[in-house]
Amino acid sequence: MIDTVVLDDVTKTFGRHRALSGLTFTTGPGVTGLLGPNGAGKTTLIRLLATVLAADSGSVHLLGRDSVRDRLEIRRRLGYLPQDPGFQRGFTVFEFVDYVAILKEMVNRRARHDEVRRVIGEVGLTDVSGKRIRTLSGGMRRRVGIAQALLGEPELVLLDEPTAGLDPEQRLRFRDLISRIGENRTVLLSTHQTEDVAALCERIVVLRNGASVFSGTPEELRGLAHGQVWVSGERAGMLSWRTAEGMFRNIGSSPPDADLVSPTIEDGYLLLLGDVPSEVPA
């Protein structure tokens, strides 16, 4: 695997708050999920990878280039969907994507419009390209955001919470779209949704307090909870909830006679972020 994203001991502080603390990880083509609770540093990391922020210390190499020295070159090969893309008031879908295309240095009107039509088609919005963005549903607006991120066929695509606030049907459509985008690019997907990560990502990086506490495959994350998830007639473990069958699903240090069940990625994630560090493999 070619490492298209390489971070080494990256630190970023805002005043007294340390958003990223000695963050180190590498990833390559395909979809990589960034998981972590609120305030873990996901958005700061995505903004740093988008070259919007510069690290206080450490090094960031994207697509084989230094993110500070070669930021212009990187920006030409980058697609970025922030949490809030900032749609211009009154713009149609076509106008907004066209505006971003100009910011991406596409100055030839005919070629630019062809590219705008291509990306709008890629996210399935051709029929509404003349509609004002404010009249579209949340899912369609997100697709507009993704369309602008695909302008110029970028090699690195950064998506910050693209499925937040979407209903289940829209999220399934997004999975289809993002998996297609990730077929020939490096995609970094910041999310709270472990189901999206399980369905889409070849690799996962879990952030906590600005540092990486896990980097591996979804199967490896799931494996962290192996032997630590069981069902019982009463509440037990670090975390426990009642299932539809009237039993309790427990996560944590299991008793010897526990009725163990197959863990999920969510179980591994919860254990990783839970208060049972002795049970978490290094």
Added chain:
Amino acid sequence: MSTAWHIDEDLSRDYTQGRIDAVLASSVEAHLLVCAACRQSLVPAVPRARLDRVWDDIVAVVDAPAPRPLERLLCHMGVREHTARLLGVTPSLRLGWIAASALALLFAVLATGETTRFGMLVFLAVAPTVPVAGVVMAFGRADPAHELALAAPYSIVRLALIRATAVLGVCVALALVTGLALLNDRGALAAWLLPALALTSLTLALSSWFEPLYAGAAISGLWLSGVAGTALQSGDSALFGSAVQLLSLAVAAASSFLIFVRRKEFS
């Protein structure tokens, strides 16, 4: 619908190869509109690539959004189409903002009618802050798509400069119109120009360190305090004498140098 004649082989070949004159071509096309048999006979003779090209041209024209009035105006003035679009979305070049700026300048000009000395000071103090307000609203967080602009290869300092120039141009035009219509002292009309240039360029330069809104607020606050302080102490419009005009020129030049030196820091 029946037709008196049909397109023969020779005419069909000449038409598809573009070898007939416009009048005859129009006649053929009028016939094709009403004759399905001739349309069918013509299909194999029309080059597919040419049809696709023509269709692409039609789609390009139909799909392309019509430029907004401001963009059309800028294009008529010789601004390139993509630059006109970048300017067209500037928050402080929208009609509402321009109207608010015009109103602020109008009140400032009307204030000159109240008292000779302090009224003039109000105009000369307020007028330079109007373009500063417009400039800080032209880029930075005031621009909804600022985050996308930061991650795009288009130079942020270039974006800021073209928008600031446009905003400054609009404000100068507004001040000239209101001033020429209502001001008796035509000298005062020009006196605010250099301070306005100095304040806006200084605001731009400081925006490489701070958020434009904060930079503009600080500069405007300092300017208004300076004008008020001078007016209270000397009781005349000393701030607009030749010394201050020269100082403004120097500040504008130094700010331009700073903008050039720190151009990479804007992004």
